[in-house]
Amino acid sequence: RKEVEQDPGPFNVPEGATVAFNCTYSNSASQSFFWYRQDCRKEPKLLMSVYSSGNEDGRFTAQLNRASQYISLLIRDSKLSDSATYLCVLGNTPLVFGKGTRLSVIA
Amino acid sequence: EPEVTQTPSHQVTQMGQEVILRCVPISNHLYFYWYRQILGQKVEFLVSFYNNEISEKSEIFDDQFSVERPDGSNFTLKIRSTKLEDSAMYFCASLPPKGQVPSESYEQYFGPGTRLTVT
Numbered sequence: 001r002k003e004v005e006q007d008p009g010p011f012n013v014p015e016g017a018t019v020a021f022n023c024t025y026s027n028s029a030s031q032s033f034f035w036y037r038q039d040c041r042k043e044p045k046l047l048m049s050v051y052s053s054g055n056e057d058g059r060f061t062a063q064l065n066r067a068s069q070y071i072s073l074l075i076r077d078s079k080l081s082d083s084a085t086y087l088c089v090l091g092n093t094p095l096v097f098g099k100g101t102r103l104s105v106i107a
Numbered sequence: 108e109p110e111v112t113q114t115p116s117h118q119v120t121q122m123g124q125e126v127i128l129r130c131v132p133i134s135n136h137l138y139f140y141w142y143r144q145i146l147g148q149k150v151e152f153l154v155s156f157y158n159n160e161i162s163e164k165s166e167i168f169d170d171q172f173s174v175e176r177p178d179g180s181n182f183t184l185k186i187r188s189t190k191l192e193d194s195a196m197y198f199c200a201s202l203p204p205k206g207q208v209p210s211e212s213y214e215q216y217f218g219p220g221t222r223l224t225v226t
Contacts, residue, residue, distance in 0.1 A: 034214070043198050043217040044150060087150070093202075094140055094152040094163065095215060 003027060004098035006088050012104045017078045021101045023071040023088030032091030035062055035073045037084045038100060044087055047073075078105045109133045111218035113199050119224045123188050128221045130182045130199030138202035139182045140215065141174065143167070143195040150198065156182065189225045196220045 005024045013019050025033075033050035048055065050062040050071055061074040071088055085100040112131045120126050132139050141153040154164040154174055161174065173185045182201075186193055200215040 038150075041196070041220075041222070043220050045217070046214045049214075093138075094142075094155055095150075095200075096152070097150040099149040 003096050004088050004090060006098040006101050008099060008101060010102040010104055012106060013078055014106055015078055015080060018074065018076045019078055019103060021073045021086050023098055025069050025071070025090055027090065027092070028069060030090045030092055033064060033071050034089040034091055036087040036089050038087055039084050047086070080105050080107060111199055111201055111216050113218035113221050115221060116219065117222045117224070119226065120189055122191060122225055126186050126189055126223065128184045128197050128223070130218055131180055132182055132199065132201030133216055135203065136201035136216070137204045139176070140200040141184045142198045142200065144198065145195045191225050194223055194225045196222050
């Protein structure tokens, strides 16, 4: 089983839509989790950390379910600028990356 | 805002040649990393470096690879004899000392990457 699994997409959504990404991980000992965003041929950039209680940052909401080893990211009111690949990352040192889910927001 | 820098942005080399990829981490950071990303694949860990020595390395980081922090600012990745399959984006990352920032802000800062093309 892969360490981090994500639906590769692509997800093609209209502006203003709500979109959700899911991620499962195999290492039950993982303690911290992140969502990174990566634009084409650019470095990964931290979008948000994922806390046990779930957390929200503007239009973005992250949830963690340790029992199911499952992490989600919800994006509300999608913007064209949200188009990118979203990487689910285990915060073990070193970081363990999923392959990412590609999002295209269409006008 | 301080940032990690990498040079060159793009390196083209012939198979069998040696390449050195350079990184300047954020100045007060203590932990340094190299990751690579083959086109269309996930970001993969290569090596971590702390206190002037390798702290962890992956199975990708074989004898062809080496890292150095020669002068207290640069952090380099050397590939001794490049292979076609070494073609990838190579990202350097650095991490501040633990305790310096709140745990929820404890993120690795990535450089913009060097695209290595081996022909």
